[in-house]
Amino acid sequence: MTLRLYNTLTKEKDALAPLLRDPVTGKDRVRMYVCGPTVYDFAHIGNARPVIVFDVLFRLLRHVYGADHVTYVRNITDVDDKINARAAIDYPDLPLNEAIRLVTEKTDAQFQADVAALGCLPPTEQPRATEHIDGMKAMIERLVERGVAYVAEGHVLFSPSAMDRLNGTLPRYGALARRSLDEMLAGARVDVAPYKKEPMDFVLWKPSAENEPGWPSPAGIEGRGRPGWHIECSAMSMAKLLEPFGGGLNCDDPLKNTFDIHGGGIDLVFPHHENEIAQSCCAFGAPRMANIWMHNGFLQVEGEKMSKSLGNFVTIRELLETGRFGDNVWHGYVLRFAMLTTHYRQPIDFTAERLVEARRQLADWIDFVSGVDPSESDEPPAELVEKLADDLNFSEAKALMASWARQKGDVEAATKLSRSMRFLGLWKSEASAEIYSYGHSVSDSPSAAEVEAFIAARRSPPREELCRGRPHPRRA
Numbered sequence: 001m002t003l004r005l006y007n008t009l010t011k012e013k014d015a016l017a018p019l020l021r022d023p024v025t026g027k028d029r030v031r032m033y034v035c036g037p038t039v040y041d042f043a044h045i046g047n048a049r050p051v052i053v054f055d056v057l058f059r060l061l062r063h064v065y066g067a068d069h070v071t072y073v074r075n076i077t078d079v080d081d082k083i084n085a086r087a088a089i090d091y092p093d094l095p096l097n098e099a100i101r102l103v104t105e106k107t108d109a110q111f112q113a114d115v116a117a118l119g120c121l122p123p124t125e126q127p128r129a130t131e132h133i134d135g136m137k138a139m140i141e142r143l144v145e146r147g148v149a150y151v152a153e154g155h156v157l158f159s160p161s162a163m164d165r166l167n168g169t170l171p172r173y174g175a176l177a178r179r180s181l182d183e184m185l186a187g188a189r190v191d192v193a194p195y196k197k198e199p200m201d202f203v204l205w206k207p208s209a210e211n212e213p214g215w216p217s218p219a220g221i222e223g224r225g226r227p228g229w230h231i232e233c234s235a236m237s238m239a240k241l242l243e244p245f246g247g248g249l250n251c252d253d254p255l256k257n258t259f260d261i262h263g264g265g266i267d268l269v270f271p272h273h274e275n276e277i278a279q280s281c282c283a284f285g286a287p288r289m290a291n292i293w294m295h296n297g298f299l300q301v302e303g304e305k306m307s308k309s310l311g312n313f314v315t316i317r318e319l320l321e322t323g324r325f326g327d328n329v330w331h332g333y334v335l336r337f338a339m340l341t342t343h344y345r346q347p348i349d350f351t352a353e354r355l356v357e358a359r360r361q362l363a364d365w366i367d368f369v370s371g372v373d374p375s376e377s378d379e380p381p382a383e384l385v386e387k388l389a390d391d392l393n394f395s396e397a398k399a400l401m402a403s404w405a406r407q408k409g410d411v412e413a414a415t416k417l418s419r420s421m422r423f424l425g426l427w428k429s430e431a432s433a434e435i436y437s438y439g440h441s442v443s444d445s446p447s448a449a450e451v452e453a454f455i456a457a458r459r460s461p462p463r464e465e466l467c468r469g470r471p472h473p474r475r476a
């Protein structure tokens, strides 16, 4: 089974050819890195998209290559100026470092609970940036040695034009985003920081004031400082995906310093991923940081860009618990299913109507499959795997599942659907009513009339119900 995945780098669907083979088992090993959250506030529904999309890919990789032969790393950015600002607001009376610890621990716990509710498996590793400061400093030293980074006023800056002068097997800066340095220079803002030699130079390290988080600085700089955002991912992917397999700064074999898949939202292509590539490839002398670069599309809410000023900013927690969106609380499986019904590379419009439809379909399928497969297996049918292996073609996977759901009374079709839903993280063994009644108070049981109304609505949803959500019997 070969997976074909759309690669932003080549603009084609490329066959995944894992770079490592396990010396003991002789089996391929796949390594994947996905940029994780900056932990200062509740994650919003746009943050949920890459988490869900790459969880599906993780499940598929585990199926194809074996669960022990996939390493999935999703980092936690716990050093960032947004975190510092939030800590100062939330805990004005505490020393900043202590306030930062409280903010990041609380937000990380919220994030883990939210994505677990969305049916996502924990990644193999979730490194925190503050645990990898030494690795960042070592990479920065190497980049200065190689002449692609320089020190200025307590900062270390990376120079894309110095990188392009090195040539050799290194990629050209801008190759991922398909922009030339000249174009970028022409479009650069005029108010460039005075310590930069050129407008496109970006920060690897910056000085910290006394009350800001800081560590002893690299590259001969006196005083404390902290890393820029981009270097965090280069150092954490090195620590978790290269060093354990013989790569890293002490290895000059480019093949050992490349991993298989790097993922994230499309908004990260430039500058974040372009800069990760620049740092990693220059530090290791490798032509590629990762072989395949995958990006999920943008998310809008009810036809508009999500923003706090428009009032349509919605967090995962609000969807799961408050009824603020679409007058309903939504089960995590419904949110997950709704997210997957648009191909991951396409923009998605996240609407209440989409959630109502996802909930109806999911409940129908659950009713169809409940109890048919006592093994509770999540072994996916081969036909489903084939659809997903084509760049996670969930639309075709969903059509396939819908075709099984139409075969009423067919135990084999129901078993295939049941296994597919479990495999995709859309269901474990819950009753369909639980998908509806999720999150509501359990103080009273539904009346017979409410149950009747619920069943009738399930058979033929009137139009207004589709838009407003469905009445739900309360759990007894």
Ligand SMILES: [Zn+2]
Pocket (backbone or CB within 6 Å): 034, 035, 036, 233, 272, 276
């Ligand atoms: Zn990153």
